[in-house]
Amino acid sequence: MLDGKRILLIVAGGVAAYKSLILVRRLRERGVSVRSVLTAGGAEFVTPLSLAALTEDKVYRDLFSLTDESEMGHIRLSREADLVVVAPATADLMAKMAAGLADDLASTALLATDKPVLIAPAMNVEMWGHAATQANIALLERRGVLRVGPGAGDLACGETGSGRMAEPEEIVVAIENALAGRASGALGVSASGALAGKRAVVTSGPTWEPIDPVRYIANRSSGKQGHAVAAALARHGAEVTLVTGPTHEPDPANVGMCRIETAREMLDACMAALPADIAVCAAAVADWRVREAAGEKLKKENGGLPALELAENPDILHRLANLENRRPPLVVGFAAETGNVVAYAREKRRRKGCDWILANDVSPGTGTFGGERNTIHLIDEEDRVEHWPTAGKAEVAERLALRIAGRFAAA
Ligand code: C5P
Numbered sequence: 001m002l003d004g005k006r007i008l009l010i011v012a013g014g015v016a017a018y019k020s021l022i023l024v025r026r027l028r029e030r031g032v033s034v035r036s037v038l039t040a041g042g043a044e045f046v047t048p049l050s051l052a053a054l055t056e057d058k059v060y061r062d063l064f065s066l067t068d069e070s071e072m073g074h075i076r077l078s079r080e081a082d083l084v085v086v087a088p089a090t091a092d093l094m095a096k097m098a099a100g101l102a103d104d105l106a107s108t109a110l111l112a113t114d115k116p117v118l119i120a121p122a123m124n125v126e127m128w129g130h131a132a133t134q135a136n137i138a139l140l141e142r143r144g145v146l147r148v149g150p151g152a153g154d155l156a157c158g159e160t161g162s163g164r165m166a167e168p169e170e171i172v173v174a175i176e177n178a179l180a181g182r183a184s185g186a187l188g189v190s191a192s193g194a195l196a197g198k199r200a201v202v203t204s205g206p207t208w209e210p211i212d213p214v215r216y217i218a219n220r221s222s223g224k225q226g227h228a229v230a231a232a233l234a235r236h237g238a239e240v241t242l243v244t245g246p247t248h249e250p251d252p253a254n255v256g257m258c259r260i261e262t263a264r265e266m267l268d269a270c271m272a273a274l275p276a277d278i279a280v281c282a283a284a285v286a287d288w289r290v291r292e293a294a295g296e297k298l299k300k301e302n303g304g305l306p307a308l309e310l311a312e313n314p315d316i317l318h319r320l321a322n323l324e325n326r327r328p329p330l331v332v333g334f335a336a337e338t339g340n341v342v343a344y345a346r347e348k349r350r351r352k353g354c355d356w357i358l359a360n361d362v363s364p365g366t367g368t369f370g371g372e373r374n375t376i377h378l379i380d381e382e383d384r385v386e387h388w389p390t391a392g393k394a395e396v397a398e399r400l401a402l403r404i405a406g407r408f409a410a411a
Contacts, residue, residue: 003031013041016165088122125161148174194405196237203283205245223247226282228397
């Protein structure tokens with residue numbers, strides 16, 4: 001989707017500038033050529049050498065550089081890209097943009113460009129909330145400048161609140177949307193607000209089914225995808241309950257945690273979290289449990305092998321999707337498949353009665369099995385398929401959150 005696109009990335013001075021280096025990596029992985037402008041403030045936080053190495057290109061810094069201007073004037077620099085991205089966008093640079101100032105290379109390129117501009121603001125919570133900044137943002141948005149974030153949470157300055165730069169994965173999705181012309185809707189809204197007022201329940205991780213007081217049946221689910229979905233929905237403003245089996249994942253910011261062990265506990269916790277507008281079932285629920293878990297530790301010395309009689313666990317996704325009164329308006333499930341991915345996922349969507357299925361291709365050829373990356377095919381309520389590019393789990397989560405926000409905006 002992004003292959004062959006050209007981005008002019010302007011890196012201004014803020015602690016979040018280190019995330020722009022990760023953004024460059026993510027864009028380069030997708031075949032995007034990135035040309036960078038580093039402001040004097042930006043160079044206090046990341047070095048020109050890091051940016052040059054990651055972009056595999058020269059870094060432009062000086063408006064009055066004879067070599068730069070003869071090789072590539074600032075006008076050409078700002079026009080040769082398909083999109084101009086400012087990350088981090090500081091309060092100062094946004095004020096310059098609003099006022100039309102052009103006293104350095106970054107502000108001059110922004111004034112000279114005829115291409116769409118996407119900003120990822122990052123600053124202290126008071127600076128973000130200041131009437132001057134808010135007036136500048138409103139003015140820039142009226143002029144068609146696109147924005148992603150900022151999100152809420154712990155800020156690098158030690159305070160808490162709005163002002164944290166969008167994560168690199170969110171910015172990648174915003175760039176895709178901007179280039180695809182989907183600039184209104186989900187992207188036009190701040191990443192922190194599109195799902196405000198919506199309640200979501202998300203399941204994640206494995207379940208543990210006891211055999212006796214010390215042993216259990218489990219699976220290798222890491223909980224990474226489910227936790228990332230909960231985090232992304234919360235970043236977009238949803239009130240999220242994360243019902244999770246045991247994992248090593250940190251608790252996502254601004255998410256209500258509900259820790260369970262067994263499938264039946266997971267079902268009870270999901271029911272207790274209703275009513276909800278959105279349910280996303282990403283847990284790897286154990287299909288079976290031991291019918292009667294032993295009250296005492298099973299002893300080897302008793303001789304023979306214990307026969308474990310199994311019973312089927314409740315299918316939580318199926319239950320939520322088929323509730324008569326309190327069915328969440330949007331129920332989403334996952335499906336790991338190897339081959340015939342779309343056909344099996346369509347069948348699973350019908351069988352479970354959910355609205356969307358995110359089918360995850362785990363065939364060995366994709367390299368996703370057990371890895372950090374996912375190749376998703378979304379089957380929607382009309383049985384249509386969207387093929388998503390291979391991406392990290394955080395990016396899949398962000399894309400899903402934007403897709404959900406879009407669906408509620410359209411409703
Ligand atoms: O049936 P299968 O395990 O392939 O379906 C996967 C989807 O169903 C996932 O969304 C998973 O979270 C959900 N599921 C569930 N409860 C179960 C089994 C699966 O919620 N007992």
